[in-house]
Amino acid sequence: MIGLEIHCQLTKLESKLFCTCKANYRGFEPNTNICPVCMGMPGTLPRLNKKAVEKATMIAMALNCKTPQRLGFFRKNYFYPDLPKNFQITQLNLYGPTSIGEQGKVSIEGKEIRIRRIQIEEDPGRLIYEGVSERTAITLVDYNRAGTPLVEIVTEPDFDNPRQVRIFLNVLSDLLENLGVSDPTLEGAMRADANVSIEGGNRVEVKNIGSFHDLEKAIHFELTRQTSLKERGIEIAQETRHWDDKRKITISSRSKEEDEDYRYILEGDIPWVIMDETSLQGWKKNMPESISSKKERYVSKYRIPAQVADVLSSDKYYSDLFEQAHDESNAKEIANMITTDLMGLVDTREKREQSKLAPKHLSDLVLMMNSGKVTRSSAKNALQEIVKTGKSVSDIMSSIGLAKISDESELGKIIDDIISQESTAVQQAKENPQTINYLVGKVMQKTKGKADPTITLNLFKKKIGI
Amino acid sequence: MSLGISAIEYINGIKNGTITAEEFVAKTIEHIKKVEPKLHAFISLNDNALEQARAIDKKVKAGQNVGAFYGMPISIKDNICIKGGKTTCASRMLENYTAPYDATVVSKLNAQDAVIIGKTNLDEFAMGVATEFSAFGPSKNPWDTEYVPGGSSGGSAVSVAGLESILSLGSDTGGSVRNPASFCSIVGLKPTYGLVSRYGLVSYANSIEQIGPMGRRVEDVALLLNHIAGKDPHDPTTIDNKNQDYLSGIDSGISGKKIGIIKEMSSGSGLDSTVASVFKNSISAFEKLGAKIEEVSLDMVEYTVATYYVLTTAEAGSNLSRYDNLRYGYDLDSEGYEFKSYISKARRNFGPEVTRRMILGGFVPSAGFAGKYLLKALKVKSKLKKQIEAAFSKCDFLISPTVPVLPFKFGEKIDDPLAMYLADINTVTANLTGVPAISVPYEVKNGLPVGIQIHANLLQEKQLLQAAYALQNTTKLPEVPL
């Protein structure tokens, strides 16, 4: 049995959870995205970010959780150098349900994963070890991250295997992106710990897992380790283990940490937030359409094939492009263009950030294709240029000459050349008209895809007399 | 020009040109230099005070807009942050700590042209009733320097009583404004929880404490409250007071008002007989003012001292854990220490009372004990709130002696924390319920002051100050023997 604790940063917010420093701390020099509040300087008080409550509620709603009537915050007390106040402001349901969500569920491939609780909390700073090994290193602290809004999602131990975990995390990651609350591709924006146990064994918590790829490995390692212990009749200790990134194994943490008593107390500096029905309904209404609903709409309304709709809907970048580029008449072609021609050009965050492509480029290109002015393969070439330069479709057509060649005399000359060069193929075509496509392909090659395929075919047929 | 004038008299003096801020501040500084060796009200003084006073005088002369305080010297408890200045909390832990920002109350006072004359002494991190727990030595009661001035805002009370400032800001977590006000024969108000911003007040027990104004006259305290109260975006627990003017109509009297004597605070073996007789006199005074007196019972009061110490130690344990000496603090090289041993070592700079409360604070919210201590304390707080609400549905004010005992001598209670804690019995209820309470100096018996405490319902400061003003006008107090 596997359960997860997933931490997601709300990277799309402007400011931190309790102060006005930048939520997305990336790119700052060490300790330059800090203020007296997130540094917990004496006398400062937390000021809860309204948008964080709104966005976290949306996550809870998207995961089918119950939202509380009042939102309460607590202090989790423990000492660590990355924690400026030596307590973390977080949520739990100590005095009734007050965390942002509870009792949710998500279905993955027919398997129901229950969500136990969702809570809003502040991210700690970061420790940097300078030196040969952790033991001899100098410990440096960068507090730029301290106070970044985090949403922690705790699942029930409902996963059977690492594969389900991977699928769930992909679904969750797409969902967060679709909600516009987080960019899960940013390093450290989404992190997970796992609870792993096997039948008849104690629960083992695995922490310090750097990537989802490693998470799968860590769970796999734990399952194997625990099974092997069981087979040898050794009891599986209830403990916290750390993932060793270099050796790709889990290592027992010192027992001290497990015994930690967090001495939770009310955070009196943050009054409990009354989650009024009007606000909740308003947020619900403003929630972006869910991935599954988008997919359904693409299939039923535009007759887009399920697989294409799947790809399109689960990636917010693609579906946003689609939504802005399409209308009733061109939806299917836009979808095709995104999922076949565009995909390779913008498949990483870096490429997307650099891309100059706008939705109008897509609709213009499809219009050109549908009206017979440009061929599909020319369109693909044009996309490359657009992503790079952002030039308008008409500019590109004139500057690099992507306009379709449909002039019969021009095409005739090219076809004549090919007929003289490919006598064997011409002979074959006469015997088996199907093979004429080879010859049409040659014309396309020569014209860099600009030849109108229908006119070319008809001309060919006429010239060789079939 | 007497340093003993009221804030209102000071302002009138400036306005009609009989005094200047510079003269008054200069005279105050001179006086401070004379009496400080004896009283020790201050931890640090403002070196720029005279210069600031001069600048304000200039504005007055030029007919420019001048803030409401006209260069009046006001002292501030040293657990309230002033940007660029030291904020020590009377602790070795923060002996050299410089705050990077102004507390909201400080910004407000500066905006109203107050001259912050200095930072006053307190029990370390505001934990105590005598300033005996200040790492920099106690303050002395100006009425008799053998006696404690009360605490924890002892320095603030001494600075006002000893004519070293006209007004002062203290902080009140369980009586820390009212107790020293009573012991030093001045006025001290604990406002409704949330009326005054705590932004910049170093937290001890954040869920119940408030910054409170202190002065020699009730109307002075009302004036100070006028300029520090109200909603602050930096403090989410603050309440909008609609810019209420606490000074206007302060002389409205209390004829026909109903006053309840809190039985649990006004009788019993813990009550000193001198205090009891002074309290009796005050009841007659209230009657003469036309108020109707009855007795009310709040049976939860019996549990309030335990409740107060459970809640405050739990919060203090959390609030003070940030003092790990990593980011700020005193010089202690971390070389050769492991993280946890470094912190244990660094925290030796906490004094004995803070250490005791940190130990308790580690215990009462811990797994296995939270249900026995913390949860019960929270529930007592809840029930007490209901009881006081019920009392205010019948009465306009609730009264008691501010402190059940007379000022005591140094060292008398320091070794008996329980006896010390029980001195809080009459003051902690206002903090636990959030209601405002004021201590009004009523008599000085055998050279020792006794104050009367008046509570009002939440946000009823205006009425509370009217009652206090009415009571003040029935007294004739001796001059402090400086």
Added chain:
Amino acid sequence: MRIDIENSDEYFERVKKILGYFDILDKANIEGEEVPVQQVAIDELRDDKYVAFEDPLIQQLKNYRDSYVRAPKMN
């Protein structure tokens, strides 16, 4: 987390005495009481706006090579 103290017995005795006093809470009739909290409306929360702190705060803190805070070793 500990605090180094010299006369631990004395502290222990005093703390024990105070904890003993706290037992009085066992007698309080507080059945049915709920944990009291202050409440606030969503609209009163802070708007999500980025405003940088004007001063380079790290320069006012204990810093190591100008920009880091140094912690004791962790193991």
